[in-house]
Amino acid sequence: MKCFAVTMGDPAGIGPEIIAKAWRQQPAAMAGCFVAGDVECLRRGAAVVAHPPLAIARIASPAEAADVPPRCIPVLQVGEPARTLPPLGQVSAAAGRMAADAVLWATRAALRGEVAAVVTAPLHKEALSAAGLPYPGHTELLQAEAAAHAGVPLDRMPVRMMLANDELRTVLVSIHVALRAALDAVTFDQVLETLRITDEALTATLGTRPRIAVAGLNPHAGEGGLFGREEIDTIVPAIQAAQARGIRATGPFAPDTVFMRARRGEFDAVVAMYHDQGLIPVKYLGVEKGVNVTLGLPLVRTSPDHGTAFDIAGSGKADASSLLEAVAMARKLVRS
Known part of the structure; x- marks a missing residue:
């Protein structure tokens, strides 16, 4: 059986810690997984989480992960080992370069069929930019590689x-762009394509075509054109x-009520018109339970629903729950 690649995320953030904490707290849940990243960065993260820290086993290929004992973290070194830790x-x-290299390696391995899925610990967008990567986040990088x-x-x-x-699934028409650009992205083609991708992905997962609610762009979904015509001219035709x-x-x-209706079970998913419109409701219900899934790729990719948390990196306070949920979601998607 193919293993799951967990990328270490930005090594200056909480990625290595939550990975180590996941292996420590629920080793059975991490069975069949390995980390793509830097061995010394993972050792530092493991030292923060437990004393004595969990052992790190350097592996040369994904297949070797199956031979690593429980509560020992298998790490495949991506690139040259870090001489100085960020x-x-x-x-x-x-740090941005190391994080990106791990994602690139794992994505290419998945596209070649060498790993079953990719679970990504958080990246930092400023660090990616500083490293010269032309992508604002995971989604765009994965899309370009695919x-x-x-x-x-x-x-x-x-x-x-x-x-x-x-409790809730939301799919976004646009993602990491400025709000003014997000408004321009609400086109007939973009909304229709989002509905197609959502339908296809959730049909595979649920075993039946999903009930998809579409959120309006404007307050009260435009109120019949009183607050804007995007609903009438673009969203309804799509x-x-x-x-x-x-x-x-x-x-x-109306976007201020549709998420509550979906949470009550009226819909299987909500298509939201822009990033914050869709993410705020999910994150409000609990970041520790949210999972980010990239739909439309020829591979399974999931991620925790939070960022690098630089403010608590190294403190041992980071919660591994969302990472564990992301691994569980990846297993479910691979089986579907």
């Missing part, structure tokens, strides 16, 4: 971000086109 809690190009592997232009590999927990394809999409609904 300072905790500080943005640095070196497109390159398939030999297609970027626009032929459309992906979407889904944030999910036990919903109608989706319905013509058999997609069970309805709306647009």
Whole structure:
């Protein structure tokens, strides 16, 4: 059985700690996983979590992870070992580069079929930029790698971000862009493509076509054009086109109530028009339970629903719950 690659995240943040804490708290949940990253960074993270720290076993290939004893963390060294560890809690190009290299290695391994899934610990967007990476986050990096592997232009590999927990799933039309750019991204094609990707992904997971609620862009979903015409001119036509394809999409609904309705069980997912509109409700229900899933990729990728938490890096306070949920979600998606 193929292993799951867990990327270490930004080594200046809490990624190595939550990975070590997950292995310490629930070794059975991490069975069949290994870490792609830097051995010494993981040793530092393990030392923060437990005394004596969990052992780190350096492996040369994913297959060797199965031979590592429980409560021992298998780490595949990506690139040359760090000579100097990046300072905790500080943005640095070196940390951004190490984090990106781990994701690139794991993504390429998944695309080659060498690992079953990729679970990514948090990156820091400023560190990525400082390292010269042209991607604002994981989603864009994964999309570019998948497109390159398939030999297609970027626009032929459309992906979407889904944030999910036990109570709510939200899928975003646009992700890491300025709010003004997010408004421009609410086009007929973008909304329809989001509905298509959501329907396809959740049908595979649920075993039946999902009930998708579409959030309006404007307050009260535009109130019949009183507060904006995006719903009338763009969102409604996209919903109608989706319905013509058999997609069970309805709306647009007032964005201040649609998430509550989905939480009550009226819908299987909500398509939100921009990043914060969709992420605030999920994170409010508990960051420790949220999972980020990239839809539309030819591989399974999940991630915790939180950032690098530089302010508590090295303190041992970081919670591994969301990482454990991300691993559990990856297993579920691989089986579906």
